Amino acid sequence: MDFDKIIEKNELWVQSKLDQDPDFFKKMAAGQSPEVLYIGCSDSRVTAEEIMGAEPGEAFVHRNIANMVISIDLNVMSVLQYAIDVLKVKRVVVCGHYGCGGVLASLQAADLGILNPWLRNIRDVYRIHRNELNALTDSQQKADRLVELNVKEQCVNVIKTAAFQKAAKSRGLTVHGWVFDMSTGKLKDLDIDFETHLKNIMEIYDLN
Numbered sequence: 270m271d272f273d274k275i276i277e278k279n280e281l282w283v284q285s286k287l288d289q290d291p292d293f294f295k296k297m298a299a300g301q302s303p304e305v306l307y308i309g310c311s312d313s314r315v316t317a318e319e320i321m322g323a324e325p326g327e328a329f330v331h332r333n334i335a336n337m338v339i340s341i342d343l344n345v346m347s348v349l350q351y352a353i354d355v356l357k358v359k360r361v362v363v364c365g366h367y368g369c370g371g372v373l374a375s376l377q378a379a380d381l382g383i384l385n386p387w388l389r390n391i392r393d394v395y396r397i398h399r400n401e402l403n404a405l406t407d408s409q410q411k412a413d414r415l416v417e418l419n420v421k422e423q424c425v426n427v428i429k430t431a432a433f434q435k436a437a438k439s440r441g442l443t444v445h446g447w448v449f450d451m452s453t454g455k456l457k458d459l460d461i462d463f464e465t466h467l468k469n470i471m472e473i474y475d476l477n
């Protein structure tokens with residue numbers, strides 16, 4: 270990316286959008302009604318819209334290191350509540366990716382400063398699933414599986430919120446877990462059994 274050419278590139282992009290639809294920006298300025306809330310990793314290779322083939326206005330996006338949904342993170346919790354209560358999204362997606370630096374860092378014995386409390390949430394995912402993970406002897410397999418289990422646990426964290434529980438009950442809001450494989454460019458749906466998870470965790474986390 271040539272930083273000095275960004276404004277020029279923006280002008281080319283504006284023109285390409287106007288060529289397709291002269292009202293493109295008029296429509297965009299009129300408001301948004303995205304159907305999907307996408308929560309993904311900040312990793313520069315895992316763009317949200319581009320990998321989904323989505324246009325501006327189609328996805329409400331939140332990204333942080335290792336696609337975490339942490340209950341005391343005001344940022345992600347605000348995004349969740351706004352997307353669910355105000356934008357009325359129909360689906361929430363948590364998208365992880367193989368080779369995630371945050372997940373790999375959580376597997377290392379190292380003091381990473383302010384990242385310690387953030388990555389500790391991934392270590393907690395490891396602890397919950399330690400029997401399955403410890404049975405994997407190949408470090409690549411172990412890291413890949415932790416990426417998947419982390420996505421699953423972050424979906425469960427979405428389900429633990431009051432906003433999600435209410436919308437799931439009243440209008441059928443669902444949560445989906447995906448993993449992006451950057452070696453192929455493909456998105457993999459983890460087919461998380463959302464209904465079962467919802468039922469199981471409501472015994473303890475019911476806020477509704």
Ligand code: CO
Nearest residue numbers: 310312369370
């Ligand atoms: Co990542």
